[in-house]
Amino acid sequence: MERTYSISELAAEFDITPRTIRHYEAEGLIAPDRDGQRRIYSARDRVRLALVLRGKRLGFSLAEAREIIDLYAAPHGEVGQLRTLLGKLDAKRAMLEDKRRDLDAAIANMDRYAERCRERLGDLEAATREAAE
Amino acid sequence: MERTYSISELAAEFDITPRTIRHYEAEGLIAPDRDGQRRIYSARDRVRLALVLRGKRLGFSLAEAREIIDLYAAPHGEVGQLRTLLGKLDAKRAMLEDKRRDLDAAIANMDRYAERCRERLGDLEAATREAAE
DNA sequence: TGCACAGTTTACGTTAACGTAAACGTCAAT
DNA sequence: ATTGACGTTTACGTTAACGTAAACTGTGCA
Incomplete structure (x- = not known):
């Protein structure tokens, strides 16, 4: 059980x-x-x-x-059922891949932006240290 | 312009x-x-x-x-602003990565399933050819 | 026996994300 | 001068995905 x-x-x-x-x-x-x-x-x-x-x-x-x-x-009994099932699976998989492309783009976008922010932060901190001399 | x-x-x-x-x-x-x-x-x-x-x-x-x-x-003027911005970016990035994990799991899941379906389809077709002899 | 506790159905309420419709402005072309 | 084509605001309607509350039903145990 x-x-x-x-x-x-x-x-x-x-x-x-x-x-x-x-x-x-x-x-x-x-x-x-x-x-x-x-x-x-x-x-x-x-x-x-x-x-x-x-x-x-x-x-x-x-x-x-x-x-x-x-x-x-879904039923797997007949060959025809399996074929249409595989077709549908393929379509859904494509939707998921589209989403992954969107997601990867969003992450890459954010990473590039964060990198620029870190650079700018480094510059600002360097300028602050110079001013403290 | x-x-x-x-x-x-x-x-x-x-x-x-x-x-x-x-x-x-x-x-x-x-x-x-x-x-x-x-x-x-x-x-x-x-x-x-x-x-x-x-x-x-x-x-x-x-x-x-x-x-x-x-x-x-968001404003980039001061060092403090940049620091909190980077913190928030990190948090959002983590959310996006969580989603990517979900998405990858969903795709992998579907791929494994489709593979099993293809195997089964192969078996069924082989059996059909044998019966036709 | 009785009561707390978990589960059930039924039904109305709520929020987000728009759709739809009415009434109006504006500008170019007929 | 009027007719579209496009734009605007205001306001009520709709759908999905539940929340919330009321009234009821077992089920174990003190």
């Missing part, structure tokens, strides 16, 4: 509220088992939740996140 | 609406000059707009985007 989780356990672990997790369920992102009324989360549910949250951090909407995550649960 | 832009020019170039650009102004992200009532955007305004949009693509709120972009317009 694999480990399971209550909603408040997962909420605490990922620093979100139970309401948020229920909302993700209402949006079709997670589908936990039930023990009567109570939700029971499996390890796989937990992984999906982590994927949702990572998607959010990367700026995806819940709908976009679901599109991506659902690919990981 | 540098080139200037009208609001609809910029809107067309970045594929957004004038309303969006005005909204960014209302939120303090851009501050174009005026010719009477009309807004006149400079090359620097255009760069700021591009930065805002990139920030949005990376999942930042307008407020977060403004925080980052404003660093590029």
Whole structure:
């Protein structure tokens, strides 16, 4: 038997509220088992939740996140299914790469700017030392 | 004299609406000059707009985007100002790196999965060819 | 037995980021 | 002189992603 989780356990672990997790369920992102009324989360549910949250951090909407995550649960039975799945994976990968280009540019930009600031700081400090002589 | 832009020019170039650009102004992200009532955007305004949009693509709120972009317009006059600026730049850079880690993990994850799918597709196709003999 | 505690549903509220519409100004061309 | 094309302000509407509150349901234990 694999480990399971209550909603408040997962909420605490990922620093979100139970309401948020229920909302993700209402949006079709997670589908936990039930023990009567109570939700029971499996390890796989937990992984999906982590994927949702990572998607959010990367700026995806819940709908976009679901599109991506659902690919990981798509049927693999037939050759045709596998082909279309691979096509979709390729498209999503391209989106992620676009984001990486944006991100790398933003970081490089900031690094160049910080470097110029450090140079200027060095100049100012040198001038201050001279003035102190 | 540098080139200037009208609001609809910029809107067309970045594929957004004038309303969006005005909204960014209302939120303090851009501050174009005026010719009477009309807004006149400079090359620097255009760069700021591009930065805002990139920030949005990376999942930042307008407020977060403004925080980052404003660093590029922060005063450099005194040594103290430069020091705090460099500190803030460092913090923002760390945020960006966190995002890059998330992004790299997402891409690596997807690549591994796609690879498994391709293997499985190869197996299925081989089995199909055998059955055709 | 009773009560605290965790969970549930239902439903209205809130915030960010614009969309949409109305009413108006201005300037060039017909 | 009027008609577009573009611009402006003001203001209400909308959507996503939850927050918040109320009312209810088990479940373990003192």
